[in-house]
Amino acid sequence: MFKIVELKYKNILDIDYLEIQGNKITCIVGESGSGKTTLLKLLNKLISPDKGEIYFKGRALKDWDTIEIRRKVTMLPQNPIIFNGNIRDNLLIGLKFSEKPLVKDEKLKEILELVSLKKELDESAQNLSGGEKQRLAIGRILLLDSDVYLLDEPTSALDEGTEEKVMKAVIEYIKRKNKMLVVVTHSKKIASNFSERVVEIFDGKVKL
Numbered sequence: 001m002f003k004i005v006e007l008k009y010k011n012i013l014d015i016d017y018l019e020i021q022g023n024k025i026t027c028i029v030g031e032s033g034s035g036k037t038t039l040l041k042l043l044n045k046l047i048s049p050d051k052g053e054i055y056f057k058g059r060a061l062k063d064w065d066t067i068e069i070r071r072k073v074t075m076l077p078q079n080p081i082i083f084n085g086n087i088r089d090n091l092l093i094g095l096k097f098s099e100k101p102l103v104k105d106e107k108l109k110e111i112l113e114l115v116s117l118k119k120e121l122d123e124s125a126q127n128l129s130g131g132e133k134q135r136l137a138i139g140r141i142l143l144l145d146s147d148v149y150l151l152d153e154p155t156s157a158l159d160e161g162t163e164e165k166v167m168k169a170v171i172e173y174i175k176r177k178n179k180m181l182v183v184v185t186h187s188k189k190i191a192s193n194f195s196e197r198v199v200e201i202f203d204g205k206v207k208l
């Protein structure tokens with residue numbers, strides 16, 4: 001679904017060729033500062049390559065309308081924003097921003113259960129723990145029903161058991177809906193247990 005050809009971005013990334021298939025769960029691993037987040041931002045057209053081309057569904061990203069691409073490809077940043085208001089507001093805000101139809105509480109409760117967040121929709125989101133906020137943010141983007149999800153260390157604040165449970169549920173959900181998933185993770189366990197392909201970035205290059 002993504003194809004990267006002779007890409008250079010500042011002195012951060014230098015990728016000769018990389019294909020990321022749509023029907024596989026892909027994990028991106030590599031040491032801190034190697035360029036993983038930068039790669040996700042390029043795929044989401046938040047930044048553009050200095051040289052080379054990225055293709056999405058066979059068409060160069062530069063030829064895609066930015067708004068169209070963001071509707072299809074959703075990136076969850078490492079430190080997602082939690083807005084003032086309650087859990088319901090925080091789940092619905094992504095749909096509001098992207099002008100998609102809102103959903104009923106029943107659906108919101110389903111999503112909370114999926115991300116193992118045992119909280120009421122009326123509870124304030126500001127008091128949630130770091131790991132709970134991460135799960136709320138995962139729930140928020142799952143509601144968007146995008147074609148592709150790019151998750152940047154989505155479960156880094158969770159204990160190992162919860163991390164596994166949440167990743168398993170998210171992956172099942174994404175597979176069931178035929179979506180594409182790319183996850184940046186530091187967890188070797190997540191990469192080995194859940195990914196169908198591991199891409200290692202080392203000093204801005206894809207390690208072969």
Ligand SMILES: Nc1ncnc2c1ncn2[C@@H]1O[C@H](COP(=O)(O)OP(=O)(O)OP(=O)(O)O)[C@@H](O)[C@H]1O
Nearest residue numbers: 010012030031032033034035036037038039078184
């Ligand atoms: N806009 C920018 N301008 C200059 N340097 C940048 C920019 N963005 C990131 N960098 C640098 O590029 C390198 C790669 O950053 P990136 O965030 O992609 O790494 P990462 O692999 O995701 O790291 P981590 O695992 O710590 O999140 C880092 O050295 C970072 O400081």
